[in-house]
Amino acid sequence: MRTQVAIIGAGPAGLLLGQLLSRAGIDNVIIERRSADYVLSRIRAGVLEQGMVDLLHEAGVGERLDREGLVHDGFALAYHGVLHRLDLKELSGGRTVTVYGQTEVTRDLIEARHELGRPTIYEAEDVALHDIDGASPRVTFRAEGQARELRCDFIAGCDGYHGVSRRSVPPAALQSFERVYPFGWLGLLVDRPPAAHELVYAHHERGFALCSMRSAERSRYYVQVPLEERAEDWSDEAFFDELRRRLPGEVADAVATGPSLEKSIAPLRSFVAEPMRFGHLFLAGDAAHIVPPTGAKGLNLAASDVRYLFDALREHYHDRSDAGLDAYSARALARVWKAERFSWWMTNLLHRFPERDGFDLRIQEAEFAYLLQSRAASTVVAENYVGLPY
Structure with missing residues (x-):
């Protein structure tokens, strides 16, 4: 098989890149x-920056x-409590x-790719990348019991933190930066109307809580828990009781309970791998960086990576210029680190850290008071939350 761009991973980053490339x-x-089916079963966040909304429209899936x-x-x-x-x-x-x-973004992109008749090979086994720093990169894998080889000009690694793409780069060529947080988010999905019409981020002495939603009839709630906790040890009743304890009274009273559709614990980490290009391999999304979900940046960072990579590939094929490809890693990382900073800041502002003393708690309270009293500080938060320019 031969193609121009081999995309590893059919999550939203890979599908969005494929849709933009196909339309071009x-x-x-x-x-x-x-x-x-597995790809569509993943439960993930869904707060989209305006830049990602615009990009989905450009891809024809808006x-x-x-x-x-x-x-x-x-x-x-x-x-x-206020x-x-x-x-x-x-x-x-x-x-x-x-x-x-x-999940809905992924579903829309899968359907759009099917309408265009572009190939997606699911359940590929033993995926391996070859000659990524040479002139003839290729991908080998097994599909339907047969060995296959895909030759290409470029490889886009959109296969997540545990995928093969980043692992294919020689360790000496990558520098990694990581912060692992001493807690996770216990999340519960329920078919009940949200407790509030907008997201509520709550700091409480018992730990952080978040009231979010997936639609006007489906809610997603989170509470901070120690890393050693197990989701199966939490009944739905225990979860909702703990959630209510951490919310202001008017929000707690509005929480509508019901049987959980999904319940899981997500550990929090910050991670960046540099550079995001090695030869003809380009990393995008979680393959290159992870942010704690507090700032709602994970999916949006993947979209900005795709924006830069698509523009660079289009410039290569349409304008015969490699300037965009050469600048990709630096452009993407400049935005990645700003989002990492914001997500780290939100996490520090809102969570209870077990190792912190009274001084740290007073600093946390002062930070929150300054945010509320200063329009400049509130503007910084708003600008980052809606998304910095691409």
Whole structure:
């Protein structure tokens, strides 16, 4: 097999890149080690920056997003049981975010790729990348019991933190930066209307809590838990009891309980691998960086990587210039580190850290008080939350 761009991973980053390339007349093949059903079963976040919304429209998959997505002008912060609303639209000059589940983004992209007739190879086994620093990169794998080889000009590694793409780069060529947090998020999905019409981030002496949603009828709730906790040890009743303890009274009273559709614990980490290019291999999304979900940046960072990589590949094939490819890693990392900073800051502001003493807690309270009293500080948060420019 021969293609121009081999894309490893059929998550939203790989599918979005493939859709943009296909619409620009650039041949591509997506290789995914899981089944399509498995890809669609992943429960992920869904707060989309305006830049990602615009990019999905450019990819031709914005119709259902416009119809079903929930546009949010702000969000609430709760401290010591008191709600404080940040008006994102007013503070950021008219920009907003849209709540639309990552699963729905993935579904829209899969359907659009099918309509274009572009190939996606699911359940590929023994995927391996070869000659990524040479002139003839290729991907080998097994599909339907047969050994296959895909030759290409470039490889886009969109296969996540545990994927083969980053592992294919010689260790000496990569520098990694990591911060592992001493807690995780216990999340519960329930078919009940949200407790509030916008997201509520709550700081409490028992730990952080978040009221989010996937739609007007489906809610997603989180509570901070120690890393050693297990989701199966939490009944739905125990989860909702703990959630309510950490919320202001008016929000707690509005939480509608029901049987959980999904319950899991996600550990929190910050991670960046540099550079994001090695020869003809380009890393994008979680293959190159992880952010704690507090700032709602993971999916959006993948989209900005795709923006830069698609522009660079289009420039290569249409304009015969490699300037964009040569600048890709530096451009992407400049935005990645700003998002890492914001996500780290939000995590430090809102969570209880077991090793912190009284001084640290007072600093945390002072930080929150300054945020609420300073329009400049609130503007910084709003600008980062709605998304920095690409």
